[in-house]
Amino acid sequence: MADLLLRNVVKRYGNYEAVRGISLEIPDTKFVALVGPSGCGKTTTLRMIAGLEDLSEGDICIGGRVINDVAPKNRDIAMVFQSYALYPHMTVFQNMAFGLRMRGLSKAEIRKNVEGAARILDISDLLGRRPRALSGGQRQRVAMGRAIVRHPKVFLFDEPLSNLDAKLRVQMRTEIKRVHQQVKTTTVYVTHDQIEAMTLADTVVVMNRGRIEQAGTPQELYHSPKTRFVAGFMGSPAMNFLPCLLEQNAAALTVRLADGTGFPVPESHLQRYRDAPGKPLLFGIRPEHITEPRGSVRGMFSEFTVVLDVVEPMGTETMVFFKLGGEAVSGRIDSGMSVPASGEKMRLVANMAHMHLIDPATDAVI
Numbered sequence: 001m002a003d004l005l006l007r008n009v010v011k012r013y014g015n016y017e018a019v020r021g022i023s024l025e026i027p028d029t030k031f032v033a034l035v036g037p038s039g040c041g042k043t044t045t046l047r048m049i050a051g052l053e054d055l056s057e058g059d060i061c062i063g064g065r066v067i068n069d070v071a072p073k074n075r076d077i078a079m080v081f082q083s084y085a086l087y088p089h090m091t092v093f094q095n096m097a098f099g100l101r102m103r104g105l106s107k108a109e110i111r112k113n114v115e116g117a118a119r120i121l122d123i124s125d126l127l128g129r130r131p132r133a134l135s136g137g138q139r140q141r142v143a144m145g146r147a148i149v150r151h152p153k154v155f156l157f158d159e160p161l162s163n164l165d166a167k168l169r170v171q172m173r174t175e176i177k178r179v180h181q182q183v184k185t186t187t188v189y190v191t192h193d194q195i196e197a198m199t200l201a202d203t204v205v206v207m208n209r210g211r212i213e214q215a216g217t218p219q220e221l222y223h224s225p226k227t228r229f230v231a232g233f234m235g236s237p238a239m240n241f242l243p244c245l246l247e248q249n250a251a252a253l254t255v256r257l258a259d260g261t262g263f264p265v266p267e268s269h270l271q272r273y274r275d276a277p278g279k280p281l282l283f284g285i286r287p288e289h290i291t292e293p294r295g296s297v298r299g300m301f302s303e304f305t306v307v308l309d310v311v312e313p314m315g316t317e318t319m320v321f322f323k324l325g326g327e328a329v330s331g332r333i334d335s336g337m338s339v340p341a342s343g344e345k346m347r348l349v350a351n352m353a354h355m356h357l358i359d360p361a362t363d364a365v366i
């Protein structure tokens with residue numbers, strides 16, 4: 001186990017900068033997820049850590065030692081890919097033992113490591129089977145087992161769950177988290193799925209166009225995004241963004257939408273927005289903060305009426321879609337509530353304690 005450091009890491013392919021100066025410190029035993037849209041440079045970053053790509057600039061250190069020029073096999077890193085790349089003619093035991101045999105471990109040591117990892121992954125009964133006789137989830141476990149047996153300093157995962165169906169993905173996600181809690185190996189996990197990143201990682205790193213937009217705990221990124229990109233990327237369905245102006249009336253501030261709808265800014269936010277009145281802004285609010293009026297809660301809730309476009313019952317909640325200030329907006333309604341049909345009016349509240357304002361000139365959250 002060891003800490004991992006990336007210092008101003010750049011990767012160029014010809015004139016194209018795929019990774020544009022990434023610095024990141026991952027303390028020993030921590031789980032970091034790199035998340036971002038396709039092409040943002042997350043796989044390239046992971047491959048540079050693994051040694052499968054050279055760096056154009058910068059340094060990568062493991063346990064305090066610069067490893068830029070260390071061959072992949074000598075980096076003491078184990079990587080789990082999207083395609084599990086198991087040897088089809090070998091049993092599960094042989095697949096997991098392969099790397100250890102290459103390293104010249106004794107038979108007894110190999111057996112102890114493989115059986116230990118198999119217990120952690122709950123695949124002890126499968127050790128005699130060939131990969132073709134395994135389900136997708138079981139193959140994924142074997143691929144993880146092959147990584148665990150090596151007791152590497154760092155685990156790298158590249159979209160390991162994307163070949164699995166939705167239900168299995170959720171199961172394996174929990175499994176990966178459980179395994180990490182047991183083995184505590186420093187981990188970098190690449191995914192385009194923000195839910196996967198948030199559920200698994202101590203630190204989520206949101207990448208965009210070769211740069212880090214923001215790194216922080218899942219809660220920090222979700223509740224205090226620093227840019228419009230992060231605000232829109234984290235959370236599903238995505239945050240609503242509505243063009244607005246901030247009106248000042250004595251000490252009070254009001255978010256004014258294009259159609260005249262006004263939402264009072266809570267007192268707790270007044271200081272932060274003191275320089276914002278007068279310029280065009282974006283009002284950001286998540287769907288779960290637009291709900292049905294809830295009698296018992298008072299204070300930061302601001303009521304308004306909409307005509308519903310679409311109503312989607314989801315079981316645990318009902319999503320409602322409507323136009324507000326000329327923009328398409330979504331809200332989340334408690335599934336126990338009766339919701340009017342599409343085309344009908346509904347009274348809603350915005351929980352302004354969770355409002356965001358974005359400066360469209362810089363895309364920064366104010």
Ligand code: ATP
Nearest residue numbers: 013016018036037038039040041042043044045192
């Ligand atoms: P995805 O989720 O689609 O895998 P990603 O965030 O992992 O995306 P990368 O695979 O890191 O993205 O690619 C980042 C950028 O670098 C992309 O624009 C890609 O086209 C480019 N790129 C990657 N590998 C090469 C290469 N060998 N030669 C040229 N360009 C490359």
